[in-house]
Amino acid sequence: MVTAPSKVRPAGYGRAQAVFTVDVEDWFQVSAFDSHVSRSSWETLESRVERSTDRLLALCADTGTKGTFFTLGWVADRYPALVRRIAEQGHEVASHGYWHQRIPTLSEAEFRADVQRARAVLEDVSGTPVTGYRAPSFSLTDEVPWATRVLVEEGYQYDSSRFPIARPGYGTASGERVPHLLHTEAGALHEYPPAVWPVGALQVPVAGGGWFRQFPAWLIHRGLDAVLQSGQPAVFYLHPWEVDPxxxxxxxxxxxxxRHYRGLGACEHRLRALLQRFEFTSFHHLFQAA
Ligand SMILES: [Zn+2]
Structure with missing residues (x-):
């Protein structure tokens, strides 16, 4: 295991750590593909999620990285050994829902059934408590105010879905960039927004995914540095299919x-450099260190 000595972790800020997260889903389970790939066809398509998630696990092992793996319940049902590998290697298993449906397309009852089923299978398979949630396509928006309460009622303690930039169907108008509490009648949910770097009037998303593949690496590194130096955790995310050109x-x-295919070829190399540069951890470890 290689741990780069130059990893960035500002002194004096206990919670100012980079958090590595993975949304574990197969290459065809992407919201932008909904009109091309029906759920009923998932079983017939070539699954690549085990192989590409194993690549991410290997990168984590090489760079001394721990992370939170927001995993689809559907994936856990079909590839339980993968979820066990994630847990056995010291990463946190959390929930990305069961069917990867954007929350505004669901009724409250349908959403409850989805997050309940996902949490149950993930806990069963991993043998670890599942307390975190990330919504498909960051769709825990102001459009669905009831969803936060449902998450609390279903045993979730934190969420990392409210992207602090406003775009149609994506992000939140409040633009709150720092961790905060979402209060509901059932209790509070801790919210950890994906990393956004304020530059003057601009909000630059440096949180990963497509942004990571489209923007120059130096900009992502500088943005994450800036978030950490402001004393906040910097939440980064990636999908297994992003290291599967x-x-x-x-x-x-x-x-x-x-958005989906550009930069796939260089992504793994860029990710290795990022994981060597920053000391990433999981939400679970972040909470323990606080
Ligand atoms: Zn997803």
Whole structure:
């Protein structure tokens, strides 16, 4: 195991740590593909989630990184050994829901059933408590105010889904960038927004995913540095399919094609450099250190 001595962790800020998160889903379980890939066809498509998640686990092991793996219940049901590997290697298993449906497309009862089923299977398979949630496509927005209460009622303690930039169907108007409490009638949920770097009037998303593949690496590194130096945890995310340049291509429109496929070839190399540069941990370890 290699631990780079130059990893960034500002002294004096107990909670100012970079948090590495993975949304564990297969290459076809992406909201932007909903009109191309029906749920009923999932079983018929080539699954690549085990292989690509194992690549991320290997990168974590090489760089001394721990992370939180927000895993789909659907994946845990089909690949329980993968979820066990994640837990056995010291990472946190958390929930990405069961069916990867954007919350505003669900009724309250449907959402409750989805997060309940996901948590049950993930706890059963991993043998660890599941307390964290990330919504498919960061869809825990102001459109669905009831969803936060449902998460608390279903045993979740924290969430990392409220992206602090406003875009249609994505992000939150309040733009709250720092960890905060979401109060509900059932109790409070701790919210840890993905990392956004304020530069003047601009809010630059440096949290990972497509942003990580499209933006220059120096900008991501500087943004994460800035968030950490402000005394806040910097939450970063990636998907297993982002380190799988050989995944089948779907006949999607230009914008989705750029967002989804651009930069896949260089992603693993860039991720290794990032994990060597910053000392990443999981939410579980972040809470323990506080
Ligand atoms: Zn997802």
């Amino acid at each position: 050989g995944q089948p291509r779907l006949p999607v429109g230009l914008l989705t094609r750029v």
